Amino acid sequence: MRIIITRREHLDALDGINRFVFTLGEGMRKLGNEVFFLTHHIERDFSPLERWGVDAKYKAFSVPKPIKKVVIDWFFEGSKVVNEFFPDLIIMNGVTWIKSKAKKIAVIHGNGLDEAKKSKVNALALRFLYSRQDYVVCISQKVKRMASELGIKCHEVIPIPFKNEGFKYYPRDKREFILHVGTRGEKNVPVSIEAIRLLRERGFNVNLVIVGPAAHYWKEKFEYDWIIPKVVNDEELKELYARAIALILPSTFDTFSYTTLEASASGTPVVGSNCIPEEALIDGYNGFRINGINPNDYAKKLEMILSNYELWEKISSNGKELVKNYDYISISKRYLELASE
Numbered sequence: 001m002r003i004i005i006t007r008r009e010h011l012d013a014l015d016g017i018n019r020f021v022f023t024l025g026e027g028m029r030k031l032g033n034e035v036f037f038l039t040h041h042i043e044r045d046f047s048p049l050e051r052w053g054v055d056a057k058y059k060a061f062s063v064p065k066p067i068k069k070v071v072i073d074w075f076f077e078g079s080k081v082v083n084e085f086f087p088d089l090i091i092m093n094g095v096t097w098i099k100s101k102a103k104k105i106a107v108i109h110g111n112g113l114d115e116a117k118k119s120k121v122n123a124l125a126l127r128f129l130y131s132r133q134d135y136v137v138c139i140s141q142k143v144k145r146m147a148s149e150l151g152i153k154c155h156e157v158i159p160i161p162f163k164n165e166g167f168k169y170y171p172r173d174k175r176e177f178i179l180h181v182g183t184r185g186e187k188n189v190p191v192s193i194e195a196i197r198l199l200r201e202r203g204f205n206v207n208l209v210i211v212g213p214a215a216h217y218w219k220e221k222f223e224y225d226w227i228i229p230k231v232v233n234d235e236e237l238k239e240l241y242a243r244a245i246a247l248i249l250p251s252t253f254d255t256f257s258y259t260t261l262e263a264s265a266s267g268t269p270v271v272g273s274n275c276i277p278e279e280a281l282i283d284g285y286n287g288f289r290i291n292g293i294n295p296n297d298y299a300k301k302l303e304m305i306l307s308n309y310e311l312w313e314k315i316s317s318n319g320k321e322l323v324k325n326y327d328y329i330s331i332s333k334r335y336l337e338l339a340s341e
Contacts, residue, residue, distance in 0.1 A: 001033045001034070001088045001089060001336065001339070002033070002034045002036075002085065002086065002087045002088050002089075003025075003028055003033050003034065003035045003036070003087060003088065003089045003090075003091065004035075004036050004037075004038050004082060004085060004087045004089070004090045004091070004102075005021050005024060005025050005028075005035065005036075005037050005038070005090075005091045005093070006037075006038045006039065006078075006090065006091070006092050006093060006094070006096070006098075007021055007037070007038075007039045007040075007093050007094060008039075008040060008070060008071075008074065008092070008093065008094025008095070008096055009039070009040055009041070009067075009070060009094060010039055010040065010041050010042050010043050010060075010064070011037060011039035011042055011058055011060065012042040012043055012044055012045075012046045013043075014051070016109075016160075016257075016258050017093055017094075017109050017111070018052070019052060019258060020093065020107075020109070020139075020160050020161065021037065021093055022037070022048055022052040022054040022056060023052070023054075023160075023161045023162070023163055023328050024091070024161045024328065024331065024332055024335065025037060025054065025056060026054045026056075026163070026328065027161055027328040027329050027331065027332030027333075028332045028335070028336070030329060030332075031329065031332055031333065031336065033336070035056070036057060036058070036059070036085060036087075037056055037057065037058035037059070038058065038059055038060075038061070038078070038081060038082065039058060039059070039060050039061075040060065040061065040062050040065075040070050040073060040074065040078070041060045041061075041062050041063050041064050041065075042060045043064060053163075053234070059081065061073075061077050061078060061081050062077060071096055071097070071129075074096035074097065074098060075096070075097050075098070075099065078096065078098060079098050079099040079100060082098055082100050082102070083099070083100055087100070087102045088102055088103065088339070089102055089103050089104075089105070089335075089336075089339045090102050090103070090104045090105070091105050091107060091335065092104065092105065092106045092107065092133070093107050093109065095108075095126065095129040095130055095133070096129065097129055097132055103134050103135075103339045104132075104133045104134050104135075105133065105134065105135045105136075105137055105335065105338060105339065106129075106130055106133040106135070106136050106137070107137045107138075107139065108130075108136060108137065108138045108139065108143055108147050108152070108154065109139055109143065110138075110139070110140075110142070110143040110146055113126075113143070113146045113147060113149075113150060114146070114253075116150055117149065117150065123150050123151070126150060126152060127150065127151050127152055130147075130152050130153075135155045135156070135338050136152065136153060136154050136155050137154065137155065137156055137157070137158050137335075137338070138154035138156075138157050138158075139157070139158065139159060139160050140157060140159065140277035140279055140280070141157055141277065141278065141279065142277040142278070143157075143277075144157050156338070158331060158334050158335065159279060159325065159326050159331065160258065160261075160326060160331070161326065161327075161328035161331035161332060162258070162261050162265075162323060162326035162327065162328055162331075163328045164265050164323050164324070164326075164327065166235070166238055167238055167241065167242070167262065167265040167266045168238055168239060168241070168242035168266060169242055169266055169267045169320070170242050170243060172245070172309055172312050172313065172316075174243070175242075175243055175244060175245045175268075176207070176243055176244075176245070177206060177207040177208065177209045177228070177243070177244055177245065178192075178196055178199075178206055178207070178208050178209070178244065178245060178246055178247075178248055178302060179208075179209050179211070179240055179241065179244035179246070179247050179248070179263075179268070180192040180208060180209070180210045180211065180247070180248050180249070181211045181212065181237070181247065181249070181259045182211070182212050182249075182251075182259065183210065183211075183212030183213055183214035183215055183217075183218070184212075186251055186252045186253040186254075187212070187249075187250075187251055188250040188251065188252060188293050189210060189214075189218050190218075191250040191293045191295050191298065192208060192210070192248045192250060192295075192298070193208060193218065193222055193224070193227065194295035195248060195250075195295040195296075195298040195299040195302065196208040196226065196248075196299075196302075197224070197295075198295060198296060198299040199299050199302055199303060199306070200226065202299075202303065204303065204306055206226075206245070206306065207226045207227070207228055208226060208227050208228065208248075209228045209229075209230055209240060209244070210227060210228070210229050210230065211230045211231070211232055211237060211240065212231070213231060215229035215230055215231060216229045216231075237262075238262075238266070241262055241263055241265075241266035241268050242266045242267075242268070244263070244266075244268050245268075245269075245305065245306065245312070246268060246269045246270070246271055246287075246302055246305050246306075247259070247260075247263040247268050247269070247270045247271070247272070247287075248271050248272070248298055248302065249270060249271070249272035249273065249276065250272070250273050250290070250293045250295075250298060251272065251273050251275050251276065252273065252275055252293065253275055254272075254273070254275045254276045254277070257272070257276050257277070257280050257281070260272060260276055260280045260281050260286075260287075261280060261323050261326060263287075263319065264286045264287075264319030264320065264322050264323050265319070265320065265323045266319075267316035267317070267319055267320050268316070268319065269286065269287045269288075269305050269312060269315040269316060269319065270286060270287030270288075270319070271287055271288050271290065271298055271301045271302055271305070272287060272288075272289065272290065273289070273290050273291075273292070273293060274289050274290065274291050274292075276289070279325075282318075282322070285315070285318045285322070286315060286318045286319035286322050287315060287319070288301040288304075
């Protein structure tokens with residue numbers, strides 16, 4: 001089967017959607033399909049092999065523009081490029097109107113749905129665009145609920161494809177710190193810092209490793225010697241997951257967390273907010289769900305994990321089992337089955 005996987009805006013962004021795009025594409029290719037990646041524009045040249053570990057070809061057909069013009073470009077220029085490849089299947093990440101006889105599956109990741117609620121015009125436009133597709137897939141039950149509130153029907157929930165390869169595991173006595181991954185605003189780094197400060201106040205001599213582009217900013221802002229800032233590549237991050245006692249993730253927006261799956265693949269318990277979809281973080285199974293971003297609530301759950309080795313072992317084992325549900329080959333097969341229905 002000849003498949004085109006699209007990213008509506010730019011394919012060079014270092015984000016979860018592009019990771020989804022290239023992981024799904026690799027799964028499709030391993031199943032014997034011809035896969036091509038198409039995007040409206042890129043803001044900088046990049047290598048999918050270096051960034052995502054996928055030897056992939058892609059094409060951008062325009063330059064950065066406001067979103068309304070991007071959608072228009074897809075109808076005219078994008079459709080033309082798509083039809084030059086004569087695809088059997090188009091998988092869209094970021095819905096557009098593509099004129100093609102190919103089967104079309106639109107994937108809703110959740111980005112932009114909250115904003116669409118604020119505008120009746122935007123909500124109407126999204127409903128119209130999704131109605132033009134053969135199938136609409138949501139990546140989690142949470143996203144399905146968000147879409148339903150806008151009057152958009154998800155035909156099926158299919159979780160994100162996860163490549164569970166290269167993740168390490170160390171026993172509890174080889175683990176040294178609490179890990180926080182991500183430094184964008186919605187990741188709420190100060191909540192993690194205050195939670196660890198509370199733990200240390202209670203006698204737990206534990207450090208906090210912060211990973212992300214702005215990690216050093218938070219070290220300089222708070223000046224605690226137990227904050228360890230890191231900017232790392234994928235292999236170094238996998239080592240950190242395996243060395244962490246737990247992952248703290250007090251996010252205020254998360255439609256599906258690769259970070260949660262990566263931690264679980266390493267046998268690392270997750271203490272995260274209830275913004276994380278319930279499929280990825282099951283309370284008491286692969287970690288704990290916290291209602292809100294009160295640092296004391298996170299500290300209490302981390303204290304349980306730090307104090308109880310038997311509990312840690314159970315949650316660690318459960319996490320490694322949970323990620324088997326997200327195998328990228330199995331997820332790719334389900335998309336192919338949809339295309340054949």
